[in-house]
Amino acid sequence: MQQLPSTVLISEVGPRDGLQSVQAVMATPAKLQWIDALHAAGLREIEVASFVPARLLPQMADAAEVVRHALTLPGLTVMALVPNLRGARAALEAGVHKITLPVSASEAHSLANVRKTREQMLDEVRAIVALRDEIAPAVKVEAGISTAFGCTIQGEVREDDVVRLAAQVIAAGADESGLSDTTGMANPAQVRRLFTRVRAEIGERAGAAHMHNTRGLGLANCLAAYDAGVRTFDASLGGLGGCPYAPGASGNVVTEDLVFMFEAMGVRTGVDLERLLAAREPLRAGLPGEPVYGMVAEAGLPKGWRQGAGAAA
Amino acid sequence: MQQLPSTVLISEVGPRDGLQSVQAVMATPAKLQWIDALHAAGLREIEVASFVPARLLPQMADAAEVVRHALTLPGLTVMALVPNLRGARAALEAGVHKITLPVSASEAHSLANVRKTREQMLDEVRAIVALRDEIAPAVKVEAGISTAFGCTIQGEVREDDVVRLAAQVIAAGADESGLSDTTGMANPAQVRRLFTRVRAEIGERAGAAHMHNTRGLGLANCLAAYDAGVRTFDASLGGLGGCPYAPGASGNVVTEDLVFMFEAMGVRTGVDLERLLAAREPLRAGLPGEPVYGMVAEAGLPKGWRQGAGAAA
Numbered sequence: 118m119q120q121l122p123s124t125v126l127i128s129e130v131g132p133r134d135g136l137q138s139v140q141a142v143m144a145t146p147a148k149l150q151w152i153d154a155l156h157a158a159g160l161r162e163i164e165v166a167s168f169v170p171a172r173l174l175p176q177m178a179d180a181a182e183v184v185r186h187a188l189t190l191p192g193l194t195v196m197a198l199v200p201n202l203r204g205a206r207a208a209l210e211a212g213v214h215k216i217t218l219p220v221s222a223s224e225a226h227s228l229a230n231v232r233k234t235r236e237q238m239l240d241e242v243r244a245i246v247a248l249r250d251e252i253a254p255a256v257k258v259e260a261g262i263s264t265a266f267g268c269t270i271q272g273e274v275r276e277d278d279v280v281r282l283a284a285q286v287i288a289a290g291a292d293e294s295g296l297s298d299t300t301g302m303a304n305p306a307q308v309r310r311l312f313t314r315v316r317a318e319i320g321e322r323a324g325a326a327h328m329h330n331t332r333g334l335g336l337a338n339c340l341a342a343y344d345a346g347v348r349t350f351d352a353s354l355g356g357l358g359g360c361p362y363a364p365g366a367s368g369n370v371v372t373e374d375l376v377f378m379f380e381a382m383g384v385r386t387g388v389d390l391e392r393l394l395a396a397r398e399p400l401r402a403g404l405p406g407e408p409v410y411g412m413v414a415e416a417g418l419p420k421g422w423r424q425g426a427g428a429a430a
Numbered sequence: 431m432q433q434l435p436s437t438v439l440i441s442e443v444g445p446r447d448g449l450q451s452v453q454a455v456m457a458t459p460a461k462l463q464w465i466d467a468l469h470a471a472g473l474r475e476i477e478v479a480s481f482v483p484a485r486l487l488p489q490m491a492d493a494a495e496v497v498r499h500a501l502t503l504p505g506l507t508v509m510a511l512v513p514n515l516r517g518a519r520a521a522l523e524a525g526v527h528k529i530t531l532p533v534s535a536s537e538a539h540s541l542a543n544v545r546k547t548r549e550q551m552l553d554e555v556r557a558i559v560a561l562r563d564e565i566a567p568a569v570k571v572e573a574g575i576s577t578a579f580g581c582t583i584q585g586e587v588r589e590d591d592v593v594r595l596a597a598q599v600i601a602a603g604a605d606e607s608g609l610s611d612t613t614g615m616a617n618p619a620q621v622r623r624l625f626t627r628v629r630a631e632i633g634e635r636a637g638a639a640h641m642h643n644t645r646g647l648g649l650a651n652c653l654a655a656y657d658a659g660v661r662t663f664d665a666s667l668g669g670l671g672g673c674p675y676a677p678g679a680s681g682n683v684v685t686e687d688l689v690f691m692f693e694a695m696g697v698r699t700g701v702d703l704e705r706l707l708a709a710r711e712p713l714r715a716g717l718p719g720e721p722v723y724g725m726v727a728e729a730g731l732p733k734g735w736r737q738g739a740g741a742a743a
């Protein structure tokens with residue numbers, strides 16, 4: 118029987134990945150209230166915005182203002198997604214603690230998504246790291262490998278390609294590299310195998326597991342990543358950004374369900390589950406009519422549930 | 431990296447657990463068509479009925495007829511649930527290959543559910559085994575431990591109680607004993623721990639994992655059981671018998687999603703996933719208006735999916 122280590126970091130991506138995937142634009146004050154509620158629940162890393170042109174993603178037009186507010190929350194790592202050097206500059210100037218740049222393992226997806234080859238994306242990593250070194254040396258740079266488990270355009274993605282790319286982004290200067298199941302195609306055996314290989318290659322620089330629940334395997338894949346040594350997990354409150362239980366959905370893993378799984382296992386998340394469930398209210402209020410998902414929220418906590426009572430092996 | 435063994439047995443419980451949990455009564459010809467389709471998909475163990483008084487469960491009034499038909503399907507293990515000796519006699523007389531008797535690890539649940547203590551249920555196991563020895567010695571008797579991971583009446587169920595009860599039902603003559611998450615309260619660490627302990631106690635007589643998806647952990651718990659050496663998994667086509675994604679639901683693990691997980695991992699189920707998805711049609715036809723769930727059915731198979739192509743480690 119394995120010994121369960123004590124803690125994992127849940128990285129909330131709802132205010133970025135979630136909000137940019139829905140049609141409606143959440144008003145800035147509502148966003149700030151929601152982020153406050155996420156922080157109050159104990160979340161200590163939140164991807165609060167994406168630095169992209171407002172004409173492309175009006176949902177993210179207030180990125181700098183959101184970052185400014187998030188920086189006032191004690192103990193919070195304020196994270197933002199950037200698609201390129203230009204976005205990185207804006208994020209660094211706004212004062213984020215950490216930026217994340219998606220680099221696709223699928224050449225076809227990379228070209229379709231950012232109109233750059235993987236090689237060109239490695240140049241982008243180098244340029245971003247150089248800029249970071251120059252203007253904000255304390256900021257962490259993550260390069261997340263997207264389509265790491267399969268691609269809806271090219272189908273299979275070779276595991277060797279993923280492992281090599283993770284090593285290349287680190288060699289290009291990124292501080293860490295996680296793996297994203299962008300397309301909801303991962304399975305637990307593949308997740309264990311790939312994270313094990315990536316960790317063998319880049320060690321503790323292996324970053325977050327970003328899993329989707331497209332085919333119902335989201336939590337099983339997180340469990341598999343945990344088994345392979347991963348300790349940071351992306352998730353989205355209420356599964357925001359596509360129904361995690363429905364067709365064609367992006368379907369981020371639901372933060373509440375993920376926290377429940379770990380806490381029930383006796384693995385500490387630092388997140389108070391009741392407060393986390395309460396953070397669904399400002400989300401609903403800020404996005405009227407948008408569905409908010411989650412199995413734990415619907416079924417309720419089990420009889421006799423006491424947070425922190427989960428028995429570690 | 432662990433080496434993945436080649437096969438698991440998916441035990442379909444929809445025609446029993448599923449049908450007895452919905453209000454509507456499926457007509458016998460529709461049931462037989464549905465069971466044919468499940469068999470045609472490659473399922474080789476199906477719990478086809480429950481032998482209980484028809485006034486209590488009109489859905490199961492045709493149990494003997496359904497068993498008679500199922501016995502004509504080549505290679506199929508025909509299984510039935512029995513709540514007591516009287517039901518066991520009816521099932522044995524109908525000619526089933528295997529009977530399963532639920533024995534609750536929670537004394538409170540046992541009294542509420544069958545108005546018997548756990549001790550009295552052990553007497554029932556002995557009586558059923560004696561009857562089996564007398565009139566149908568080739569039939570297998572399973573005593574599944576229900577509420578093994580928690581109880582909605584008494585809350586926590588002591589793991590020692592579960593392990594002891596599993597050993598006791600085997601000592602009472604049962605051929606195997608599985609563990610059921612009747613209440614949807616299990617977590618992966620607990621599943622690994624408990625199946626590991628039960629297997630240490632009764633070895634290969636440890637039977638199926640019967641998991642629910644009440645709080646979204648169904649597949650993660652099946653993965654955990656697999657890791658602990660379990661090779662038989664109960665599941666219900668379309669999650670029949672309570673929405674696996676909704677409030678208060680019994681929420682059996684969805685067969686299609688479970689088969690997808692294992693096949694994607696390179697673990698063989700013997701089940702053809704496309705045919706399994708096709709078996710949803712006779713289910714729908716036989717139960718008009720009843721919701722049929724499943725993430726794989728909704729999202730579709732991934733691009734490039736080839737059954738049997740999953741790479742074992």
